[in-house]
Amino acid sequence: MVHRTSAIWLSLVLGPFASLSHARSVGPRDAVPEGYRAAPYYPTPHGGWLDSWKEAYTKAQALVSQMTLAEKTNITSGVGYWMGPCVGNSGSADRLGFPQLCLQDSALGVASADNITAFPAGITTGATWDKALIYARGVALGEEFRGKGTNVYLGPTVGPLGRKPLGGRNWEGFGADPVLQAKAAALTIQGVQEQGIIATIKHYVGNEQEMYRMYNVFQPGYSANIDDRTLHEIYLWPFAEAVHAGVGAVMTAYNAVNGSACSQHSYLVNGILKDELGFQGMVMSDWLSHISGVDSALAGLDMNMPGDTNIPLFGFSLWQYELTRSVLNGSVPMDRLNDMATRVVAAWYKMGQDKDHPRPNFSSNTRDKDGLLYPAALFSPTGQVNWFVNVQADHYLVARQVAQDAITLLKNNGSLLPLSTSAKISVFGTDAQVNPAGPNACGNRACNTGTLGMGWGSGVADYPYFDDPISAIRKRVPDVEFHNTDTFPSVDTPSPDDVAIVFISSDSGENSFTVEGNHGDRDNDKLAAWHGGDKLVQKAAEKYSNVVVIVHTVGPLVLESWIDHPSVKAVLFAHLPGQEAGESLTNVLFGDVSPSGHLPYSITKAATDYPDSIANLRGFAFGQVQDTYSEGLYIDYRSLNKRGIKPRFAFGHGLSYANFTFSDATIRPVTSLSLVPPPREPKGTTPSYPTTIPNASEAYWPDNFNRIWRYLYPWLDRDEADRAYAIGVAGEKKYAYPEGYSTVQGPGPAAGGGEGGNPALWDVAYEITVTVRNADDSTHAGKASVQAYLQYPEGIPYDTPVVQLRDFEKTRELRPGESETVTLRLTRKDVSVWDVELQNWVVPGSQGGRYTVWIGDASDRLFLACYTDTGKCEGGLKPPV
Numbered sequence: 101m102v103h104r105t106s107a108i109w110l111s112l113v114l115g116p117f118a119s120l121s122h123a124r125s126v127g128p129r130d131a132v133p134e135g136y137r138a139a140p141y142y143p144t145p146h147g148g149w150l151d152s153w154k155e156a157y158t159k160a161q162a163l164v165s166q167m168t169l170a171e172k173t174n175i176t177s178g179v180g181y182w183m184g185p186c187v188g189n190s191g192s193a194d195r196l197g198f199p200q201l202c203l204q205d206s207a208l209g210v211a212s213a214d215n216i217t218a219f220p221a222g223i224t225t226g227a228t229w230d231k232a233l234i235y236a237r238g239v240a241l242g243e244e245f246r247g248k249g250t251n252v253y254l255g256p257t258v259g260p261l262g263r264k265p266l267g268g269r270n271w272e273g274f275g276a277d278p279v280l281q282a283k284a285a286a287l288t289i290q291g292v293q294e295q296g297i298i299a300t301i302k303h304y305v306g307n308e309q310e311m312y313r314m315y316n317v318f319q320p321g322y323s324a325n326i327d328d329r330t331l332h333e334i335y336l337w338p339f340a341e342a343v344h345a346g347v348g349a350v351m352t353a354y355n356a357v358n359g360s361a362c363s364q365h366s367y368l369v370n371g372i373l374k375d376e377l378g379f380q381g382m383v384m385s386d387w388l389s390h391i392s393g394v395d396s397a398l399a400g401l402d403m404n405m406p407g408d409t410n411i412p413l414f415g416f417s418l419w420q421y422e423l424t425r426s427v428l429n430g431s432v433p434m435d436r437l438n439d440m441a442t443r444v445v446a447a448w449y450k451m452g453q454d455k456d457h458p459r460p461n462f463s464s465n466t467r468d469k470d471g472l473l474y475p476a477a478l479f480s481p482t483g484q485v486n487w488f489v490n491v492q493a494d495h496y497l498v499a500r501q502v503a504q505d506a507i508t509l510l511k512n513n514g515s516l517l518p519l520s521t522s523a524k525i526s527v528f529g530t531d532a533q534v535n536p537a538g539p540n541a542c543g544n545r546a547c548n549t550g551t552l553g554m555g556w557g558s559g560v561a562d563y564p565y566f567d568d569p570i571s572a573i574r575k576r577v578p579d580v581e582f583h584n585t586d587t588f589p590s591v592d593t594p595s596p597d598d599v600a601i602v603f604i605s606s607d608s609g610e611n612s613f614t615v616e617g618n619h620g621d622r623d624n625d626k627l628a629a630w631h632g633g634d635k636l637v638q639k640a641a642e643k644y645s646n647v648v649v650i651v652h653t654v655g656p657l658v659l660e661s662w663i664d665h666p667s668v669k670a671v672l673f674a675h676l677p678g679q680e681a682g683e684s685l686t687n688v689l690f691g692d693v694s695p696s697g698h699l700p701y702s703i704t705k706a707a708t709d710y711p712d713s714i715a716n717l718r719g720f721a722f723g724q725v726q727d728t729y730s731e732g733l734y735i736d737y738r739s740l741n742k743r744g745i746k747p748r749f750a751f752g753h754g755l756s757y758a759n760f761t762f763s764d765a766t767i768r769p770v771t772s773l774s775l776v777p778p779p780r781e782p783k784g785t786t787p788s789y790p791t792t793i794p795n796a797s798e799a800y801w802p803d804n805f806n807r808i809w810r811y812l813y814p815w816l817d818r819d820e821a822d823r824a825y826a827i828g829v830a831g832e833k834k835y836a837y838p839e840g841y842s843t844v845q846g847p848g849p850a851a852g853g854g855e856g857g858n859p860a861l862w863d864v865a866y867e868i869t870v871t872v873r874n875a876d877d878s879t880h881a882g883k884a885s886v887q888a889y890l891q892y893p894e895g896i897p898y899d900t901p902v903v904q905l906r907d908f909e910k911t912r913e914l915r916p917g918e919s920e921t922v923t924l925r926l927t928r929k930d931v932s933v934w935d936v937e938l939q940n941w942v943v944p945g946s947q948g949g950r951y952t953v954w955i956g957d958a959s960d961r962l963f964l965a966c967y968t969d970t971g972k973c974e975g976g977l978k979p980p981v
């Protein structure tokens with residue numbers, strides 16, 4: 101059995117058309133619309149100037165200063181696709197004890213591996229709105245990635261953020277809001293990295309649709325054209341929060357931003373990420389998106405993954421031996437390579453991987469015990485590749501809890517739910533039962549057969565088992581009638597109390613696979629249920645008086661064809677539950693627990709309720725496809741509220757069997773705020789190394805070296821190395837450096853100063869408390885979601901969305917009559933706007949303006965308002981949405 105990651109397929113498809121040369125990247129760019137600019141930003145800021153990374157950098161410097169040129173270029177690049185156990189395998193510096201790093205998908209579990217847990221997807225995790233649970237999932241993921249001997253977890257995903265409901269990979273992230281994404285990502289990173297695994301925030305940035313994302317010889321990847329304020333307040337926000345949480349790695353996106361490819365985007369990587377956000381770790385390319393050697397290094401890329409050019413498997417790289425050559429001939433300054441290597445090694449020390457870190461004990465390529473050590477090599481040695489280490493522990497409990505607490509009750513007319521086990525129940529829909537061919541029958545889950553537990557592409561893991569809904573229902577109601585079909589069958593006339601449970605789904609994934617006409621994005625099925633699911637619900641509703649609809653989905657659907665049907669009494673969105681799809685659902689269906697999930701996106705009445713830039717994918721164009729974010733800040737509920745469009749179910753919506761009231765809110769200022777953050781501290785010192793071109797002998801092949809054909813190495817033949825060195829020391833050949841190129845380190849922008857930006861941005865500005873009570877006469881216990889939305893002062897010179905999510909908490913399970921007081925916090929950044937002139941975060945209400953903090957359990961159910969100017973809170977108001 102062969103387990104493969106997806107990007108290989110896309111490269112094979114695109115391979116014949118992909119460019120081997122790196123001429124394209126330095127050639128003229130396609131024109132982008134007026135006003136969207138990718139300004140040059142050089143040089144790459146050195147890493148190591150922050151105290152939080154000092155120790156790691158001190159150790160890294162000691163190690164890197166002993167490395168030869170070839171050792172440095174080796175550790176900054178992969179050794180080639182399928183040249184080791186993991187989806188990405190870096191080169192090593194064995195002589196000094198620096199190992200090959202194993203970089204492994206996916207954000208929801210160890211990909212292509214045995215004996216792991218297939219956790220619920222990001223979107224499901226976001227739907228819990230439960231910080232403790234999100235963190236617990238991160239810890240469990242980190243334990244499994246460590247147990248399998250990986251070094252780098254290729255997650256979490258916050259780009260796409262979910263701007264386009266049709267976008268193929270939205271489900272890998274946590275929801276269509278920057279704050280929900282940011283907090284969930286930060287907690288995941290914390291949980292993972294505490295286990296000694298480097299987390300990777302991805303994809304930086306603007307990867308909001310799948311089609312046309314890749315560069316090839318005919319067409320550049322699309323350009324996400326994002327203005328400065330929108331970038332800062334929406335798309336960059338989760339990345340900033342991830343950097344603030346200490347994330348060790350960032351993966352660039354396939355696409356371009358404002359005309360420049362993300363993997364060589366000096367403004368995004370050097371400027372924003374490494375200077376403004378003060379990122380101290382390493383920046384890697386997404387797989388096979390490396391399209392220039394020198395330019396990408398100068399633009400701040402630190403690691404090329406998986407090492408190959410964008411046509412893999414021929415043994416060509418734009419780095420490795422080419423980076424060695426570029427340093428010898430003086431094109432890439434030694435200073436830059438030193439920083440690249442130091443960043444990689446510092447991330448490794450930061451997570452403590454120098455001490456007892458396990459080596460990979462699994463193979464992404466086979467489940468056999470023995471196999472090829474370098475599967476992509478023409479003649480590979482063989483050996484043991486799988487040790488079948490079970491890393492599951494009791495993580496199924498975390499997985500099940502997340503799946504369960506994400507289940508979102510959208511409608512429950514006449515309190516049909518919870519169901520009684522004595523009801524006569526009929527189940528309809530193929531989504532109720534696991535794929536008959538087995539849960540992993542489709543590689544990369546690139547099919548929608550049986551219960552949908554995850555989307556498709558590289559963001560998946562293999563199920564160790566699959567607890568499907570129908571088995572779990574049968575455990576409760578043994579004589580349940582199951583119609584494993586998506587076409588409504590002929591059934592006897594039900595009696596009025598009989599219940600029909602109808603399962604429907606909607607799938608999406610990565611562009612490397614097309615499933616039922618959907619090219620990653622939901623471009624074929626759009627916002628309809630797959631396999632005629634909407635019709636199935638309608639037919640069931642014509643026959644039965646009590647219909648419960650269960651939806652497994654990657655994102656929103658338009659439910660209008662059946663949602664108002666009087667027989668459709670209850671609707672549960674179970675999102676993408678992973679392996680624990682069954683019991684998590686029956687616990688809610690039969691009332692062991694109340695549903696407590698809330699929507700991580702809005703559900704509109706029509707796709708066209710959003711402006712065209714959001715509602716539609718960008719179609720084919722000659723040259724670069726332009727994906728212009730003309731809606732600015734106004735995505736999801738921000739867009740609907742601005743235009744006064746009522747959704748069917750608003751962002752944050754979710755019902756419970758319990759009956760909560762919110763009362764006794766308080767607000768208190770914690771830190772008084774000036775208009776802009778106080779001046780940042782100057783940067784601390786960074787490691788320094790000799791910057792002269794190293795001796796050519798540091799690049800010579802070692803004597804008697806046994807080369808694996810097509811494996812990527814950092815060495816050059818003697819004459820090549822000597823020639824490059826001669827050019828370099830003579831200073832003869834001057835590379836055609838990009839516009840604005842400089843080698844002088846700068847002080848960094850005012851908005852910077854710490855991890856994620858100026859440290860004062862995380863000062864708590866206001867603390868809010870609210871008491872949530874489950875009513876005395878409530879019939880069920882339950883957990884409540886408390887959401888805080890901010891309304892900016894009137895009359896400020898900035899256009900701001902009506903309300904924006906700023907914090908959230910979830911109560912413990914409250915029995916009837918029990919209450920809990922929860923605390924929510926707003927930071928300086930939360931009450932700021934990004935001022936494009938000042939290039940800083942500005943608090944527009946710092947002169948006593950009134951911010952209103954709305955507290956509720958959905959973006960359109962805002963029960964209480966607290967005012968920052970008077971410090972008072974009140975209820976019973978008409979909210980602004």
Ligand code: NOJ
Binds near residue numbers: 386
């Ligand atoms: C491509 C995907 O975009 C990325 O998310 C993934 O981590 C890499 N391939 C490796 O599989």
